[in-house]
Amino acid sequence: MLVKFKVFDKQLKIVREVKNIDYENSELLFDAYVKEDGSKNIETYRGFDDVIFMMSTGLIDKDGAEIYEGDICYWEKSGFRGIFTVSFGTESLKWIADSNCKFNSLSDYKEYYLKIIGNVYEGSQLYQE
Numbered sequence: 001m002l003v004k005f006k007v008f009d010k011q012l013k014i015v016r017e018v019k020n021i022d023y024e025n026s027e028l029l030f031d032a033y034v035k036e037d038g039s040k041n042i043e044t045y046r047g048f049d050d051v052i053f054m055m056s057t058g059l060i061d062k063d064g065a066e067i068y069e070g071d072i073c074y075w076e077k078s079g080f081r082g083i084f085t086v087s088f089g090t091e092s093l094k095w096i097a098d099s100n101c102k103f104n105s106l107s108d109y110k111e112y113y114l115k116i117i118g119n120v121y122e123g124s125q126l127y128q129e
Contacts, residue, residue: 003055004056005017005054006056007028007046007052007054008051008052008054008121008122009051010052011046011050012032012044014032015054015119015122016030016032026049027047029044029045052070054070054071055068056068057069057106059095059110061114061115062113062114062115065116067086067106067116068086069086070086070119070120071086071116071118072086072117072118072119073114074114074117075109075112075113076112076113084098086106089104094106
C-alpha cells in the first residue's frame with residue numbers, strides 16, 4: 001500500500017501535495033503556487049518542523065478527491081446529514097469521524113455521500129501556532 005501525504009506549510013499557511021520526502025535530511029519538497037490558476041509554480045523545500053503532515057485515508061469523496069487527515073467532510077444519506085473532521089484514532093488505530101456523528105469509524109461512511117468542504121488548517125481558527 002502506497003502512503004500518500006499532503007502538508008500544511010506553517011509559513012505560507014497553505015496545504016499542498018508532497019512531491020518528495022528526504023528522511024535523511026528531514027525535509028520535503030512541494031509545489032507552492034503564486035497565482036490561483038496554478039501558474040508560476042515554485043518548488044519549495046521545508047524542514048519537518050515547518051509543516052504539519054496530513055496522511056491519506058484511502059477514501060475518495062463524491063468528486064473523486066482523496067480524503068486526508070484534517071479534512072472536514074460533509075456527509076448525507078437517507079435524509080440525514082452532518083459534518084465531521086477526519087482524524088486518526090490512536091486508541092482504536094483506525095481513521096475516525098471526529099464529531100457527534102452517527103458512526104465513529106470513517107470506513108462506516110464508505111456508502112454515504114461524502115464531500116470535502118475544507119480542512120482544519122487553511123482559513124480556520126482551529127490551527128494556532
